Amino acid sequence: MNKAADKIINVCGIERESIVDGPGFRYVLFVQGCPHRCPGCHNPESHDFNGGTGMTVTEIFADIMKNPHLKGVTFSGGEPFEQTDALVDLGHMIRDAGLSLMSYSGYTLEELKARHDSSTDELLDMLDILVDGRYVESLRNLTLVYRGSENQRVIDMKKTRESGEVTLYRSDFDVEVII
């Protein structure tokens, strides 16, 4: 790892063993800074771009590698796609370690593609799953898996890349919660 590649990620928080932010045991990196300001956001302390704690890519990767039981890593927020340069570097290291990679974004996949930005495209290309779209409080649904509101999509990025059409991750996936 050369020093030039060791970029800083502005971090809001870390959940080292989550089972609710993607398939299997996952390390969840909550990045700091979000421009969307969705009413009812679950993580309003992540909005301020001036808040958070700076951590290097290698520092975060070393922390991920401490846990041999992880299936993958999820980028959450905040808005991961406001920090694509550094997250691409971390993403490559995660993929090279054989872990799956998932990201949330308040932007839709179509909005991200319309940026025509190389690091955005590179990050999209390495994802297994993207959960896209802003949180819409009026469409909140507690039975949804990995997403908070019905407009958001859990996208199978590998199948989407192969077919050229947005393909959802296991469309029968959401479950009825019986209380």
Ligand code: SF4
């Ligand atoms: S995109 Fe996510 S983190 Fe940002 S305001 Fe909306 S719900 Fe909150």
